[in-house]
Amino acid sequence: MQKDVEIKLLPEEIGQEKILIKNLSKALKVDILRIKGFKILKRSIDARSRQVVYRLQVKVYIDEPVLSGKLIPDDQNVSQQPVVIIVGAGPAGLFAALQCIENGFKPIVLERGKDVKQRRRDLAAINKEGFVNTESNYCYGEGGAGTYSDGKLFTRSNKRGDVNKVLEIFVQHGATDDILVDARPHIGTNKLPHIITSIRERILKAGAEVRFDAKVTDLLIESGKIKGVVVNHQEELFADAVILATGHSARDIYTLLHQKGILIEAKPFALGVRIEHPQSVIDAAQYHCDVRSEFLPPAYYSLVEQIGNRGVFSFCMCPGGIIAPCATHENEIVVNGWSPSKRNNPFANSGTVVQVTLDDVEGEDPLKMMYFQEEIEKKAFELGGGDLVAPAQRMIDFVEKRHSTDLPKNSYLPGTRPAILDDVLPAFVAESLRAALPHFGRKIKGYYTNDAILVGVESRTSSPVRIPRDKESYQHPQVAGLFPCAEGAGYAGGIVSAAIDGMNCADAVQNFLR
Numbered sequence: 420m421q422k423d424v425e426i427k428l429l430p431e432e433i434g435q436e437k438i439l440i441k442n443l444s445k446a447l448k449v450d451i452l453r454i455k456g457f458k459i460l461k462r463s464i465d466a467r468s469r470q471v472v473y474r475l476q477v478k479v480y481i482d483e484p485v486l487s488g489k490l491i492p493d494d495q496n497v498s499q500q501p502v503v504i505i506v507g508a509g510p511a512g513l514f515a516a517l518q519c520i521e522n523g524f525k526p527i528v529l530e531r532g533k534d535v536k537q538r539r540r541d542l543a544a545i546n547k548e549g550f551v552n553t554e555s556n557y558c559y560g561e562g563g564a565g566t567y568s569d570g571k572l573f574t575r576s577n578k579r580g581d582v583n584k585v586l587e588i589f590v591q592h593g594a595t596d597d598i599l600v601d602a603r604p605h606i607g608t609n610k611l612p613h614i615i616t617s618i619r620e621r622i623l624k625a626g627a628e629v630r631f632d633a634k635v636t637d638l639l640i641e642s643g644k645i646k647g648v649v650v651n652h653q654e655e656l657f658a659d660a661v662i663l664a665t666g667h668s669a670r671d672i673y674t675l676l677h678q679k680g681i682l683i684e685a686k687p688f689a690l691g692v693r694i695e696h697p698q699s700v701i702d703a704a705q706y707h708c709d710v711r712s713e714f715l716p717p718a719y720y721s722l723v724e725q726i727g728n729r730g731v732f733s734f735c736m737c738p739g740g741i742i743a744p745c746a747t748h749e750n751e752i753v754v755n756g757w758s759p760s761k762r763n764n765p766f767a768n769s770g771t772v773v774q775v776t777l778d779d780v781e782g783e784d785p786l787k788m789m790y791f792q793e794e795i796e797k798k799a800f801e802l803g804g805g806d807l808v809a810p811a812q813r814m815i816d817f818v819e820k821r822h823s824t825d826l827p828k829n830s831y832l833p834g835t836r837p838a839i840l841d842d843v844l845p846a847f848v849a850e851s852l853r854a855a856l857p858h859f860g861r862k863i864k865g866y867y868t869n870d871a872i873l874v875g876v877e878s879r880t881s882s883p884v885r886i887p888r889d890k891e892s893y894q895h896p897q898v899a900g901l902f903p904c905a906e907g908a909g910y911a912g913g914i915v916s917a918a919i920d921g922m923n924c925a926d927a928v929q930n931f932l933r
Contacts, residue, residue, distance in 0.1 A: 501525065
C-alpha cells in the first residue's frame with residue numbers, strides 16, 4: 420500500500436531518516452515497522468512564521484518495498500536516419516536533439532560557440548581582461564546562457580510539457596536527485612558543464628552530430644520551404660526540417676531573417692539593473708534571525724510592485740551568487756547573475772527590471788526593440804569607462820538622485836564605477852525603479868539600504884524579437900519546415916521551459932516529416 424502525506428520538519432531534522440520515519444508514522448497512524456520505505460515528492464521552506472520549517476510531500480510505502488527508479492534508456496542509433504538540423508546547443512537545442520533521437524531522426528546540432536571546456540578560457544578573459552569573444556561568451560557556446568549563468572530550474576511551465584522528464588534527464592546525466600523534489604531546483608554553474616558534456620556524449624553515441632564553431636550564416640529556402648542552412652559562409656547542409664534554437668542574444672539571426680523578408684515581430688521585454696546585497700541581510704529578513712542556521716540554505720526573495728501601468732519585479736534571483744558580465748559584442752555592458760551549487764558566496768543579487776512596451780519605442784521596424792536594447796548597452800559601456808567596468812550606484816543614492824562617492828564591495832569581477840544611472844536608463848525605467856525600491860524595502864527588512872549596489876544594465880531578460888510560428892504545427896507561417904524555438908523565438912524563459920519547447924519542436928518535426 421502506498422500513501423501520500425505532508426509533514427513538517429525543523430531545518431536540523433532534514434536528512435535524519437529516523438526522525439522522518441517517526442513523523443510519517445505519526446501522521447499516518449501506522450506502526451513504524453510497517454513503513455518499508457519512502458520517496459520525497461516535494462520539499463520547500465516555509466518561513467512565514469518565526470519558526471522556519473521544511474514542508475515535505477512524501478510517498479510512503481506500507482507493507483511493500485519501494486519501487487525502483489527509472490533506468491537510463493538505451494537510445495537507438497540514428498546515424499542513417501533522416502536529418503534534422505538544430506541551430507544552437509543551449510537547453511532547447513540539446514533537448515530537441517534527444518527528442519529527435521527518441522523519435523527516430525538524426526539531429527545535427529550546430530553551435531556557433533565552443534564546447535564547455537574551451538569556453539571557460541573565453542569567460543576568464545571576459546572577467547580578467549574585459550575582452551569579449553563575440554562567438555564564445557556567457558551567452559554563446561555549448562549549453563547556452565544557462566550553463567554559466569546559474570542553472571536555476573524553477574519554472575511555471577507545467578502546461579507546456581513534461582517538466583519531470585526534463586529534470587529526470589538532468590539527473591541521469593549527473594544532477595542530484597534534489598532537483599526532483601525541491602520547490603526551487605538548482606544545479607549550479609560549477610556542476611552544469613559536466614552535465615552538458617554528458618548529454619552531448621549521449622547524442623554522439625546515438626550516431627548524431629554536434630558541431631562547434633559552426634555559425635549558421637544563411638538559410639536555404641526554395642518555394643517557401645526550408646532546404647537547409649549555410650555554415651560559416653561556406654558549407655551547405657541540407658535537411659527538410661530546421662529547428663531554430665539560437666537564444667535571445669543572436670541578433671545576427673534576427674537581422675538575417677529580416678533581410679530575407681521572413682516575418683519577425685518586435686516584442687516587449689524588461690530592462691533595469693542588477694541589485695546586490697550582503698547575503699546576511701536577506702537571510703536575516705527572510706528567516707527572522709540574526710544569523711542563518713547552518714541547516715538552512717541562503718535565503719531567496721521574489722518581489723513585484725505595480726508602478727502606474729508598469730510592473731517592476733525581481734528576476735533571476737541568485738542567493739550566494741555573483742554578478743557576471745554577459746555582453747556578446749564589443750563596447751557593450753550586459754550584467755546577469757549566477758550561483759554555484761553551494762551558493763556560498765557572501766552576496767545575494769537579483770535582476771530588478773521594468774516592463775518595456777512596444778509603445779515606449781517609436782517606429783514600426785520589427786527590430787526596433789533590439790536596437791533600443793543595444794543602444795542602452797552601449798551607453799552603459801561608455802558610462803563605465805571601458806574594459807567591461809560597469810556603471811553603478813548605491814541604492815538610496817539612486818533613489819535620491821545623488822552621486823555615490825564610493826561603492827560597496829561587490830562580486831562583479833571586471834569592476835564597478837560610480838555613476839548616475841539615470842544617464843544610461845530611460846527616464847521611465849529609472850523613475851519606475853526609483854518608486855518601487857522603497858516599497859520593496861517595506862516588504863523585506865533591510866532591503867532598502869545604501870549598502871546595496873545597483874549595477875547597470877540588466878537588459879537580456881528575454882528576447883526583444885518574436886519569430887512567429889503556427890500554434891499547432893510550430894512552423895513559421897511563411898517557411899515550411901522552419902521551427903522557431905524557445906527563448907530566441909520568444910516562446911520560453913529559462914532552462915526548463917526552453918528544454919520543453921525544444922522537445923515540443925522535435926515532436927512537431929516528427930509530425931511534419933512523417
